Amino acid sequence: MKKFLPLFFLFILQAAFAQETIKRLVIGRDIGQLKDIRISGRIIDEITGEALVGATVTVPELDQVKVTDPNGGFELVLDRAEYNLEFRFVGYETIRYPITAVGDGRLSIRMIQEDFELDDVVIYGRDPEKNIRSTDMGAITLSVNSMRELPPFLGEVDIIRSMATLPGVSQVGEAAAGINVRGGGADQNLIQYAGAPIYNPTHLFGLFTSFNPDVVNDVTLYKSVIPPRFGGRGSSILDILPKTGALDRWGGDLMLSNISGKVGINGPLVKDKISFRGGFRASYINWFLKSLSNPDLRNSQANFYDGNVVISAPISDSNEFTYSFYTSYDDFAFASDTTISWQNNSHSLQWKSKINERLSLEALGYYTQYDYSIFNRSGISDFDLNSGIIDFGGKVFFQYQLNPTHKFTFGGDIKNLQIQPGELVPSDSQESGILPKKVQNEYGLESGAHVQHEFEIGEKIGMTYGLRYDMYSYLGPRTVRQYAENQAKSDGSAIGEQGYGEGEKIIDYSGLGPRGSIRYSLSKASSIKAGYNKMYQFIHLISNTATIAPTDFWKLSDEFLAPQIVDQYSLGFYNNFKGNIFETSIEVYYKDIQNVVEYKDGANLIMQNFLETELVPAQGRAYGIELYAKKNLGRLTGWISYTYSRSLRRVITAFEEEIINDGEWFASNFDKPHDITLIGNYKVSTNTSISATFGYSTGRPVTFPEAKFDYSGNSLAYFDRRNEQRLPDFHRLDFSVNFKFRGESKFADGDWTFSVLNVYGRRNPFSLFFVDETGAPPQANRLAILGVPLPSLSYSIAF
CATH class of the missing domain: 2.60.40.1120 (Carboxypeptidase-like, regulatory domain)
Structure with a gap:
């Protein structure tokens, strides 16, 4: 044997x-x-x-x-x-x-x-070593699964707020719409969904992001060296990619919370050939308003909804067509007599093709529309105020893989912009003392061509460099004022007007924007990167607030308002530890900004046909250092980000009455030197996890009145230097617990999430307003949006 x-x-x-x-x-x-x-x-x-x-x-x-x-x-x-x-x-x-x-x-x-x-x-x-090996700087991708580990905002994963937990990204307050990236304004960020730009990505004045996370695949933020295929904004690109549906069977999901509810469905329209995914979300939020401390907000009403449709047709391994539709709507009745509403609609059609083993193509056409309206129904001077923007265009780019270490990307894009800055329509009531008025529409044509080369030299050195050439034309029909030389632009210095016909070119702008980065690997776990980025921006947000509001409007560059030009220099060190379990980075940056918009003291921005009389050109600069440490694996995961940054402005013109703060540098409205975020997620068991977020930042700048005086029987505040004071510092703790239940039926197989925002009830000020008191200077009052702990409970299932 x-x-x-x-x-x-x-x-x-x-x-x-x-x-x-x-x-x-x-x-x-x-x-x-x-x-x-x-x-x-x-x-x-x-x-x-x-x-x-x-x-x-x-x-x-x-x-x-x-x-x-x-x-x-x-x-x-x-x-x-x-x-x-x-x-x-x-x-x-x-x-x-x-x-x-x-x-x-x-x-x-x-x-x-x-x-x-x-x-x-x-x-x-x-x-896991992409942050070390790639030449990307400031490009961060978060999947929706990663965002789900953060404490949900009122029962929901919030895409914009998730981005604000990253270094170099901040918001000015708890109801802030949009984000501020490396010292840039909220209008300097291009937010696009399925390739179509979205101009107001929020619900309820910024309390919610208007993107349903269940129809989002992942989100990428570019904030340092932006690929040349992107243009039109000065600070960052937030690229949101939709999730496609299943090709072989139908399914769906349902979520209910004490704030809103949503439902989604996906499956094959034609099995194995065409898929469908749809999602709809709506609010029942009025109970939340009743809990706010501000009496006007307590007596207000609010509603919102958003919807998505994604149809995908992967007709072969080499060709895929995807159609995406997105809509969102809000209305907010302030103290029962004024209603503000805003709506986004976008369509995009994308074609991806692998032409051969080395060459691939991506083409996209889109149409997007943003409208807002204010309806006053006080009974005395009823009116409607309407504004909006239409943006439609197309883009195409090719990718050619010469060999494993050399890749070329090239292409172009074109877009047409139409802006209605404002139209005032009085009610039919004969008692109304308001006269109708319409601000001239604006028209612009923007295009660009780009090329990029990525290559490696051995294992140590990698480089990406490229060029983007931007072109822009400001078009008629339009009546343009002419002003006397050697005088500030004002109604008093106007000397005539010139008319332009439909499609007639009024002025052109163009510029070459080089972009590039280089990586030197110190080892397999660490590298140094340096980069340079130049961006042109031909559209500006006109606002007297620190955050995007529905009453803001967009303005194109014209013969008086030049495009913003942003030069950014970046340097970073990146290091991973213990087999990529820990990921760390340090980045420093400096930005020079030309032609940023500032406003004359006492500027009147609403329904202004000749806005150049209210604006002044400014210089901007921003600089900072960003520290980031992330733990990717283990029961306890999360990250810490700290940013020290400054965002400054300076206004010097030939006319003394336009100079601000004696021509000295002053803080922008969103300058917050210190910003720290701590994120933690602890996996108690397979079915239970706990997460918490703590944020602290310096209070943003504000301008206090120095004194008051009487003029014609009216008591008026006197303001001297701009943005010399600050709001109190911001800090807040959020907490959540998630339970996954596994039952015998699908409807018992769901997730419960309990969260508490503002755990210790910090009354962070969103803004200050001043009340006149006899015999005393104007008295400051603080408005807090979330002044108490706010719990939420949500339940979600997949079927």
Whole structure:
């Protein structure tokens, strides 16, 4: 018997090797090719058929890692040999795929989701060393799954507020719409959904983001070296990609909270060919207003909704068409007599094509519209005030992969802008003393061409450089004022007018914007990067508030208002620890801003046909240092971000009456030198997690009245220097607990989330207003939006 044991074990070993040989897939047709074998493929969800963007493909034998593109595609260049490919994506089972490469070929990989504990399984949703190895600076991608680990805002994942937890990104207050990035204004950020720009991304004056997270795949913020394919804004690009539906079966989700509810459905319109995803969300928020401390807000009414439709047709492995529709609506009745409403609508159609193994194409056309209205129904002077903007255009870019270390991107875009700054329509009542008035519409044509080259020199050095050439034309019809030379522009210095016909060119602007970054790897776990970025912005937000409000309006660059030009210089050090469990970075930056908009003292911005009489050109500069530390794995995950930054303005003109603060540098409305955020998520068990967010920042600048005086029987405040004082510092703690219940039926298989905003009831001031008192200076009063702890409870299920 002993003689047979070695033979038995030999047989077992041979069977094992035979089994391994059977599992190993032979790729390509054997034509004797030895090198530069191209293996391409696409990774999708096993159940939904949705492309998995940012999944990693690893070739351990070559220490090579690739990340899938927006279509879920990847490409490897290999020699003739055997390899053991590994496919990873956050929340999905890792796939190990042994292959033998004998010629060019293609793979189709289907991955399936799994429940996992972070202590037991290490799964990365992207290349874990991307922050070290890539030349990207200031580009941060957050998946919706990552955002779900943050305490929800009133029961919801909030995309904009999630971005504000990152270094260099801030908001001016608790009801702030938009974000401020590296010392830039809220209008310097291009927020786009499925490639279409969105001009007011908020509900209820900034308390909610108007993007339903259930129809969002991931969000990328570019804030340092912005790829040349993006243009039109000075500070950042927030690129929001929609989630497509399943190709093989129908499903959906439902969420109810004490603030709002939403429902979604997705599935195949044509099985395996055309998918559909739709989502709708609406509020029942009036009870929340009743809990606010401000009496006017307590006596107000509010409603909002948003909806999304995504239709995707992956007609082949190489071609996919996607149509996206987005709408949002708000109305807010302030103290029962004034109603403010605003609405976004956007359509986009995208085509992605892999022309051959090296060349791919992405083309997109879009139409977006933003409208706002104010309705006054006080019964005495009823009126409607309407404004809006229409933006439609197209863009196309090509990507050419010369070899694994050289990639070219090139293309162009064009857009048409139409702005209605304001139209005042009085009511039909004969008692109304208001006369109708309409501000002239504005028309502009903006276009750009771009090219970019990414390459590596050995393992140590990587470089990305590119150019973008922007062109802009301000068009008629329009009546343009002419002013006397050597006098400030005012109604009194106007000497005539000139008319321009429809489509007639009034003025042109253009500029070349170089962009580039270089990376030097100190080791596999650390690198240094430096970058430069130049941006042109031809549209401006006209506002007398520190944040986007529905009453603000947009204005195009004209012969009096030049485009904003932003030059940014960045330097960073990046280091990962303990097998990429810890990720850290330090970045410093300096920005020079030309032609930023400031306002004359006492400027009248509403219904102004000749706005140049109220504006003054300003210089801007911003600089800062950003510290970031993140723990990616383990029961306790999260990050800490700290930013020290300054955002300054200076106004010096030839006319003394236009100079602000004696021509000295002063703080912008959103200058907050210190900003720190702490995020923590603790996984108690497979089904329970706890998360908390703490934020602290310096109070933003404000202007207090220095004195008051009487004029014609009226008591008026006197203001001297602009933005010399500050609001009290901001700080707040939010907390949430999430429970996942697993039941026998689908409706018992859901998530409960309990959260508390403003745990210790901090009355952070959103603004100050002043009340006149006899015999005393104007008295300051503080308005707080969230002055008490605010609990919320939500329940969500998938079916």
